[in-house]
Amino acid sequence: MMKFHISTFGCQMNEHDTEKIIWVLEKIGYYQTENRHEADLIIFNTCAVRKTAEDRVFGQLGELQELKRRNPDLIIAVCGCLMQKDDIREYFLSKHKHIDIVFGTNNIHKLPQLIDRHLRTNEKIVDVIEDTREISENIDSNRKYSYKAFVDIMYGCNNFCSYCIVPYTRGRERSREPESIVREVENLAKTGCKEVTLLGQNVNSYGKTLDNKISFSQLLSLLNDIDGIERIRFMTSHPKDFSDDLIDAYKNLEKLCNHLHLPVQSGSNRILKLMNRQYTKEQYLEKIYKIRELIPEITITTDIIVGFPGETEQDFLETLDLVEKAKFDSAFTFLYSIREGTNAAKMSDQVPDDVKHDRFQRLLDTLYPIGLESNRKLLNSIQKVLVEETSKTDDNILSGRTESNKLVHFLGNKNLIGEIVNIKINNVKTFTLEGEIV
Numbered sequence: 485m486m487k488f489h490i491s492t493f494g495c496q497m498n499e500h501d502t503e504k505i506i507w508v509l510e511k512i513g514y515y516q517t518e519n520r521h522e523a524d525l526i527i528f529n530t531c532a533v534r535k536t537a538e539d540r541v542f543g544q545l546g547e548l549q550e551l552k553r554r555n556p557d558l559i560i561a562v563c564g565c566l567m568q569k570d571d572i573r574e575y576f577l578s579k580h581k582h583i584d585i586v587f588g589t590n591n592i593h594k595l596p597q598l599i600d601r602h603l604r605t606n607e608k609i610v611d612v613i614e615d616t617r618e619i620s621e622n623i624d625s626n627r628k629y630s631y632k633a634f635v636d637i638m639y640g641c642n643n644f645c646s647y648c649i650v651p652y653t654r655g656r657e658r659s660r661e662p663e664s665i666v667r668e669v670e671n672l673a674k675t676g677c678k679e680v681t682l683l684g685q686n687v688n689s690y691g692k693t694l695d696n697k698i699s700f701s702q703l704l705s706l707l708n709d710i711d712g713i714e715r716i717r718f719m720t721s722h723p724k725d726f727s728d729d730l731i732d733a734y735k736n737l738e739k740l741c742n743h744l745h746l747p748v749q750s751g752s753n754r755i756l757k758l759m760n761r762q763y764t765k766e767q768y769l770e771k772i773y774k775i776r777e778l779i780p781e782i783t784i785t786t787d788i789i790v791g792f793p794g795e796t797e798q799d800f801l802e803t804l805d806l807v808e809k810a811k812f813d814s815a816f817t818f819l820y821s822i823r824e825g826t827n828a829a830k831m832s833d834q835v836p837d838d839v840k841h842d843r844f845q846r847l848l849d850t851l852y853p854i855g856l857e858s859n860r861k862l863l864n865s866i867q868k869v870l871v872e873e874t875s876k877t878d879d880n881i882l883s884g885r886t887e888s889n890k891l892v893h894f895l896g897n898k899n900l901i902g903e904i905v906n907i908k909i910n911n912v913k914t915f916t917l918e919g920e921i922v
């Protein structure tokens with residue numbers, strides 16, 4: 485039996501790709517080990533979004549040199565978004581001669597052939613498919629959880645936000661056929677899965693590339709009819725494509741969770757234009773007001789970048805103003821960092837680090853009280869929580885998520901993992917809720 489170890493960097497897409505890689509490897513007789521030192525095959529599934537993630541992969545690959553020296557039969561493979569970029573791939577290969585196999589985001593299904601070729605020839609194998617219209621449907625996943633699952637509904641992105649590398653690494657947008665998605669979710673339901681999270685860079689434009697056009701809300705409606713599935717989530721939306729029919733879906737589909745993640749990135753129209761986001765602050769807020777009016781209990785979260793090139797104090801104040809008006813439940817906040825290969829990297833007016841850090845802190849100081857206030861509204865309410873795991877330090881403390889995606893801690897038996905239980909919320913913090921089973 486051959487053992488493999490895999491390290492995953494980046495977003496849910498990469499996490500789900502890793503589940504596919506594990507499935508592919510287990511089918512050919514490999515089994516997974518958590519100990520890199522005993523592995524026969526080590527894989528890095530990389531992320532290109534932030535330079536820091538690239539540097540971490542680069543450093544960790546360097547550390548493998550010694551392992552390879554002691555065990556020349558060890559196979560070292562690198563895949564994921566970083567390897568889709570020619571310049572980065574060439575740089576990695578030139579500096580880390582001990583890499584044996586490189587493959588990209590579009591050819592996970594070929595991994596067995598690539599390993600076989602390497603074992604037969606002992607040659608370095610580089611197999612990256614640049615841009616493709618193809619979608620490989622004959623690949624399953626070894627899922628980390630039985631009760632919740634990621635399901636890809638589309639790949640790639642056509643938006644070319646000026647700070648983002650994704651369209652260059654994951655290619656142009658293409659959607660899976662709805663029949664394949666429904667089949668996959670039906671099969672998940674049969675094995676006891678209760679919650680699916682639909683993945684795509686811009687799920688709101690799902691179906692546009694298909695011959696038989698279908699909208700994202702129509703897909704949601706098909707999935708809502710599948711017995712056994714109790715919750716449907718999705719990641720990620722683009723504000724410019726967020727439409728009224730999706731608001732209707734929130735109203736009409738009982739399994740669609742009351743949580744919307746709608747990345748805004750900035751509250752300044754000037755910066756939004758430089759980012760090529762294709763909406764204004766006013767258009768964004770109009771959508772938020774509308775959905776809050778129609779679905780008052782919805783949780784809305786976002787992504788915000790601080791210190792984009794050229795961001796002035798006035799631009800930043802516009803962002804704070806938007807945060808206060810939108811009343812986000814929480815936000816993923818990022819300090820802008822240069823990503824070579826993107827248009828924003830060529831912009832000259834970079835914001836000094838100390839200014840970025842100061843604005844970042846002021847952004848958090850604005851976000852946190854709003855998040856806490858939103859959580860306070862849940863005090864004494866009864867929430868349906870999907871139990872996900874035990875605390876790392878105490879098996880009797882469980883955690884799970886409300887339908888609106890809030891994290892809740894409570895006492896209970898770990899046999900409840902995977903079940904949906906009623907929790908009375910009796911304490912709230914900025915990021916978490918606490919309660920008891922009722």
Ligand code: SF4
Pocket residue numbers: 641642643644645648649650651685686722
């Ligand atoms: S929508 Fe923009 S930020 Fe999101 S993946 Fe596409 S280019 Fe990147």
